[in-house]
Amino acid sequence: MQTAIPCLLMRGGTSKGPFFRAQDLPRDRPTRDQVLLAALGSPDRRQIDGIGGAHPLTSKVGIVSLSEREGIDLEFLFAQLQPDKDTVDTTPNCGNMLAAVVPFALETGMVAARGETSTFRVLTLNTDMAADITVQTPGGQISYEGTARIDGAPGSSAPVDIGFLDTAGSVCASLLPTGNARDRITVTGEGFDDFTLDVTCIDNGMPLVILRAQDMGCTGQESVAELNANDDLKRRIEALRLQVSQQMGLGDVTHKNYPKMTLIAPPAQGGALATRSFIPHVCHEAIGVLAAVTVGTAVKMPGTVCEGVAVLPQGTGSITVSVEHPTGEFSVTLDSDPQQPSVVTRAALLRTARLLMRGEVMVPRSVWDGAA
Secondary structure, three states: OEEEEEEEEEEEOOEEEEEEEHHHOOOOHHHHHHHHHHHHOOOOOOOOOOOOOOOHHHOEEEEEEEOOOOOOOEEEEEEEEOOOOOOEEOOOOOHHHHOOHHHHHHHOOOOOOOOOEEEEEEEEOOOOEEEEEEEEOHHHOOOOOOOEOOOOOOOOEOOEEEEEOOOEOOOOOOOOOOOOOOEEEEEOOOOOOOEEEEEEEEEEOOEEEEEEHHHHOOOOOOOHHHHHOOHHHHHHHHHHHHHHHHHOOOOOOOOOOOOEEEEEEOOOOOOOEEEEEEOOOOEOOOOOHHHHHHHHHHHHOOOOOOOOOOOOOOOOOOEEEEEEEOOEEEEEEEEEEOOEEEEEEEEEEEEOEEEEEEEEEEEEOOOOOOOO
16 A cells, blocks of 8 residues: 655656655655655665656656735745655755646646736745746646757746745855855865865855855866766865855755855856856756856855956846856856945846656655555
8 A cells, every 4th residue: 555646757957757736745755755755766876666867857856735924926946856865855945846836737727827827926935036937828828839958958938037036145144155156165185185165155046155166176168077077176175065055054054965066267158257067066957046046146246256268248237147067058147236246136047848748756655655
């Protein structure tokens, strides 16, 4: 005997995973987490006994509910699992999975279309971050067919437009959690000599530590495979992450998925700058939505480590920053306060999403018997 739980398997941006209605999962968090681990098949590197995809980008979960808060339509809880760990982290955001929230709600009848296009305000519970999400609903039905393309996902799809309303200090206490646009850090640890470098600690939707690739002995144009095979580099990056997180007010992040570590280098494909992002121990094939927003903010802000590396787009109002990554680029449009051009007031971007499968995921009754 097993417990059947309704879910939809969805791609959101360059991530994918099962989406659930909150009411279909256990109310208490420990049981809910055990259910999610069983559903995805963690901990196991291959996730062979679950529906996880054996990679952090495909070990994600979306939990959606209708909102009773004024001005909010839907509430979204994101959960990051790891293939080989028994952790369920609901602290960070995921802008890619966010792109699938409104399609999921329309597919399950939680909300109804509002015309040829439909806009809903979604609150991400992880960090109390609101976003207006617009999807295509011709004839009152969610559409996945279209010409929008995003690097990191094959083919083309209908656009999902996301406008983030307030992202500064999503997990940290403020946009610049150390109080500085640039900090000089001396890193100590085992297995390598001490080293000193400049970093920018910033959180505009995702806590990031941004550092110049050259300071780590890299060009910033290495392939994902090269970086993942560089154990010395990963050892030094992790030592930096654990040390600087204390200064960011994040405490011990040994078992956390943040802050993400982002290497930057001059652009090679006509963008603003090149990135190689670790999430946090594996190099990302692309870059996360909110990581791109945060990098774009650092590009626009004076005094960060991006100065002298990035090619800043011209303009003082709304600008589009093209963030290069291993499989392409990610463009983020940033609106600024007219009185303070370096202060980003709104970030807008394009994603796509698609329903992959609908049905029920089965978990052992020993994990959950289906009772509330």
